[in-house]
Amino acid sequence: MPAEAAxxxxxxxxxxxxxxxxxxxxxxxxxxxxKLVFVTPxxxxxxxxxxxxxxxxxxxxxxxxxxxxxxxxxxCARDHLTWENTEAPGxxxxxxxxxxxxxxxxxxxxxxxxxxxxxxxxxxxASLAESRRWVALNGPMCPDLxxxxxxxxxxxxxxYPYLFATTVDSIAVSRVPTVLHPAAHDEAALYxxxxxxxxxxxxxxxxxxxxxxxxxEYAFGIGARPQIVLGLGVNExxxxxxxxxxxxxxxxxxxxxxxxxxxxxxxCRMLAEYFARFKERHPGDLALAFVGPISDKAPEHPDIVAxxxxxxxxxxxxxxxxRVMVTPSAYExxxxxxxxxxxxxxxxxxxxSCAATMEHCxxxxxxxxxxxxxxxxxxxxxxxxxxxLRVALGDAGRQYTARYYRWPSIIERYTQFLGGVVxxxxxxxxxxxxxxxxxGGPEYVRKR
Amino acid sequence: MGPDxxxxxQYLNVVMAEIDAEVRRRRASGDLPVALERDLxxxxxxxxxxxxxxxxxxxxxxxxxxxxxxxxxxVPVESQKAxxxxxxxxxKAGLGWYIGFIVHQIVKFAWSVSRMFHAVVDHVEDLxxxxxxxxxxxxxxxxxxxxxxxxxxxxxxxxxxxxxxEGRVLHGDCGNGALLDALxxxxxxxxxxDPSETTIEAAxxxxxxxxxxxxxxxxxxxxxxxxxxxxxxxxxxWLHPNQRHRLVTLVASRLAPDGVVVVHSATPxxxxxxxxxxxxxLAPGRPLHAETWAHLLADHGFRKTGLTYGGDDxxxxxxxxxxxxAPAINAAIDVxxxxxxxxGEFLLVAVRDR
Numbered sequence: 001m002p003a004e005a006a007x008x009x010x011x012x013x014x015x016x017x018x019x020x021x022x023x024x025x026x027x028x029x030x031x032x033x034x035k036l037v038f039v040t041p042x043x044x045x046x047x048x049x050x051x052x053x054x055x056x057x058x059x060x061x062x063x064x065x066x067x068x069x070x071x072x073x074x075x076c077a078r079d080h081l082t083w084e085n086t087e088a089p090g091x092x093x094x095x096x097x098x099x100x101x102x103x104x105x106x107x108x109x110x111x112x113x114x115x116x117x118x119x120x121x122x123x124x125x126a127s128l129a130e131s132r133r134w135v136a137l138n139g140p141m142c143p144d145l146x147x148x149x150x151x152x153x154x155x156x157x158x159x160y161p162y163l164f165a166t167t168v169d170s171i172a173v174s175r176v177p178t179v180l181h182p183a184a185h186d187e188a189a190l191y192x193x194x195x196x197x198x199x200x201x202x203x204x205x206x207x208x209x210x211x212x213x214x215x216x217e218y219a220f221g222i223g224a225r226p227q228i229v230l231g232l233g234v235n236e237x238x239x240x241x242x243x244x245x246x247x248x249x250x251x252x253x254x255x256x257x258x259x260x261x262x263x264x265x266x267x268c269r270m271l272a273e274y275f276a277r278f279k280e281r282h283p284g285d286l287a288l289a290f291v292g293p294i295s296d297k298a299p300e301h302p303d304i305v306a307x308x309x310x311x312x313x314x315x316x317x318x319x320x321x322x323r324v325m326v327t328p329s330a331y332e333x334x335x336x337x338x339x340x341x342x343x344x345x346x347x348x349x350x351x352x353s354c355a356a357t358m359e360h361c362x363x364x365x366x367x368x369x370x371x372x373x374x375x376x377x378x379x380x381x382x383x384x385x386x387x388x389l390r391v392a393l394g395d396a397g398r399q400y401t402a403r404y405y406r407w408p409s410i411i412e413r414y415t416q417f418l419g420g421v422v423x424x425x426x427x428x429x430x431x432x433x434x435x436x437x438x439x440g441g442p443e444y445v446r447k448r
Numbered sequence: 449m450g451p452d453x454x455x456x457x458q459y460l461n462v463v464m465a466e467i468d469a470e471v472r473r474r475r476a477s478g479d480l481p482v483a484l485e486r487d488l489x490x491x492x493x494x495x496x497x498x499x500x501x502x503x504x505x506x507x508x509x510x511x512x513x514x515x516x517x518x519x520x521x522x523v524p525v526e527s528q529k530a531x532x533x534x535x536x537x538x539x540k541a542g543l544g545w546y547i548g549f550i551v552h553q554i555v556k557f558a559w560s561v562s563r564m565f566h567a568v569v570d571h572v573e574d575l576x577x578x579x580x581x582x583x584x585x586x587x588x589x590x591x592x593x594x595x596x597x598x599x600x601x602x603x604x605x606x607x608x609x610x611x612x613x614e615g616r617v618l619h620g621d622c623g624n625g626a627l628l629d630a631l632x633x634x635x636x637x638x639x640x641x642d643p644s645e646t647t648i649e650a651a652x653x654x655x656x657x658x659x660x661x662x663x664x665x666x667x668x669x670x671x672x673x674x675x676x677x678x679x680x681x682x683x684x685x686w687l688h689p690n691q692r693h694r695l696v697t698l699v700a701s702r703l704a705p706d707g708v709v710v711v712h713s714a715t716p717x718x719x720x721x722x723x724x725x726x727x728x729x730l731a732p733g734r735p736l737h738a739e740t741w742a743h744l745l746a747d748h749g750f751r752k753t754g755l756t757y758g759g760d761d762x763x764x765x766x767x768x769x770x771x772x773x774a775p776a777i778n779a780a781i782d783v784x785x786x787x788x789x790x791x792g793e794f795l796l797v798a799v800r801d802r
Contacts (some may be wrong), residue, residue, distance in 0.1 A: 006486045100512050187498040210660070224674040224702070226639070226657055270491050277488065321520035330496045353496040365456030368464065373488035374480075382467060389463065396456045416655040424637060 049184040051161035089432035102145035112137035131192035208334035209354035233407030244321025257322035265327030272299030342397025366397025488771035517558035590728035620663030625651030685732035700748035717790040759792030795800025
């Protein structure tokens with residue numbers, strides 16, 4: 001018997017009669033109700049974050065599916081930098097999903113930044129104890145949430161994303177099959193030994209892209225584990241049919257569009273500087289719109305517009321009017337906005353060092369990429385001047401999105417996969433201890 | 449990849465090639481000051497994930513080292529308060545000689561390290577160039593035979609060998625997943641890999657756990673003893689000897705004790721007589737005899753538990769003995785059969801000893 005193969009079957013609600021290893025008989029198909037618990041550090045419509053939004057999108061669609069009961073366990077925090085308890089603890093219902101909130105034991109401590117700076121230099125050589133302390137300090141530490149996961153009567157637990165203490169602790173204590181949506185990209189923290197140890201106890205992996213799967217397989221040798229490249233579905237465009245330029249205040253001028261949190265780490269400063277240099281060398285009426293909540297100071301330039309947070313209708317109208325949607329971030333694990341742009345037939349320009357967005361572009365033929373200022377300049381120039389190219393790219397992107405990223409097929413595949421994981425049962429390899437509780441000491445205070 | 453996808457990929461490649469050519473032309477023209485271009489490129493690198501994943505870009509990482517090897521002593525002394533600026537200037541003047549002494553040594557060290565890295569990268573790139581000439585050329589997709597998607601003569605036997613194993617079973621080169629369906633129907637926790645993204649599409653749509661990669665690449669990212677069984681078919685028949693050696697080593701490492709390996713292959717006789725000229729000529733390796741596979745596996749701790757021949761049998765039938773020439777003709781046929789022809793395929797089953 002393989003060292004990793006020992007298992008016991010299911011949780012308290014585990015059903016009889018399912019065949020080991022089969023992906024054909026899944027929860028909800030045999031008529032029994034199946035309960036899935038999502039564990040995510042933050043949850044809510046106001047929470048800005050790719051992974052958290054992805055978890056909410058899946059939960060809200062899954063709870064509509066007959067035979068599925070969905071619950072979310074999350075913290076009372078909305079701010080991932082402070083973990084300050086701003087939401088009331090207890091149970092509520094949000095868009096049909098039962099949400100159970102648990103208070104964080106502590107705000108983020110300043111110790112985190114010191115340890116982070118130390119470990120990031122060489123994460124693979126960090127000790128297990130150090131790296132577990134890093135995860136604890138990264139938080140959010142929610143002891144009551146972890147107790148609730150340990151006691152859950154669910155059939156399966158889905159943790160989302162890999163980086164946080166709620167995920168690592170939940171995997172450690174879960175007594176039912178547990179899947180992980182890592183939402184990982186190539187960053188220093190991924191290589192900390194604490195995660196390697198934690199992932200041993202995961203019963204299945206759900207990836208956003210092939211690139212994410214390859215990264216995780218490379219880093220953790222999890223090739224033989226049940227897994228699926230799922231991605232997310234794209235909503236139907238919900239614009240109001242207005243001219244995007246009017247919303248931005250640029251009238252009929254052509255514009256590039258960035259969609260998402262305006263943050264230096266998302267490549268926004270680089271994009272602004274590249275765009276400013278482009279305009280210096282190629283004067284014209286081209287504008288650039290940063291559309292989304294502003295984390296870092298918005299770049300100042302006469303041809304750059306920063307809208308801040310906009311309504312869903314405004315977002316779609318602005319996107320529909322863009323010549324090109326630019327995603328300068330190198331650290332994306334999926335990038336829903338790329339698919340949203342393609343839904344409207346808008347071509348995209350992505351950062352060549354981002355594996356996820358590059359995979360979308362290469363597979364679809366719907367976008368181009370840049371890896372330096374020079375290639376940015378040439379590519380933007382070509383995209384702006386060549387309408388046929390924009391149409392060809394946009395069409396290719398639209399076909400790709402329609403084929404692979406529609407919600408009904410995503411949910412069908414997801415439930416089928418979860419069914420297989422439940423059927424296999426929970427592995428009983430070496431169990432991890434819970435993370436050391438990180439409390440006390442000076443706390444991080446966000447600058448207002 | 450379907451024809452539409454192939455056409456789109458081709459179009460994308462053409463556009464990007466044109467863009468790359470224009471980028472090179474502009475770089476050569478020198479229309480952007482070198483220092484400015486370097487600063488702009490460093491800005492890109494600053495927010496790029498380099499150095500962690502195995503395929504780290506050496507030159508780009510080195511550029512980051514170069515960019516940070518200089519320590520700037522020109523401390524900004526501006527301040528919103530007049531006294532603040534005065535104090536900063538005072539500190540700068542007072543400690544300048546001391547900081548300068550330290551910084552000089554740090555910069556000297558950093559530049560030495562940077563020079564060493566340059567030498568290392570030069571050597572590595574030379575080695576990569578040399579190794580590239582030794583690389584085994586991949587078999588063109590157009591030459592790879594795609595097996596009949598339906599059940600094969602060996603399916604039932606392969607399933608029987610794997611029913612009851614405790615753990616996951618990998619099917620290498622699983623095609624459209626027909627064997628996976630049969631295995632799963634018998635309660636085996638099976639998944640598959642296949643290099644062809646197009647071939648596996650139907651299997652993925654049926655909800656099977658199937659990934660687009662070669663069995664060799666896949667086994668590299670599987671934990672030791674994580675598998676209970678394996679079916680090896682398809683490309684394993686024409687692996688280069690180095691790759692085949694690596695494959696057998698990985699199979700032995702990734703299979704748990706008592707794990708079952710099933711090898712399906714064409715026989716060397718049928719390969720010579722029956723395969724297409726393209727694959728015969730371009731394949732980096734040739735199929736082995738069943739006995740050779742058994743020998744290789746035995747060297748890695750496996751014991752043969754079954755061997756079956758099947759597939760197209762190209763042997764020539766003997767003539768009826770009514771003819772006076774029959775004995776001579778049949779003797780000649782026997783010689784031809786034994787030397788050149790034989791059963792088309794075989795299925796070998798072996799178990800890893802504890």
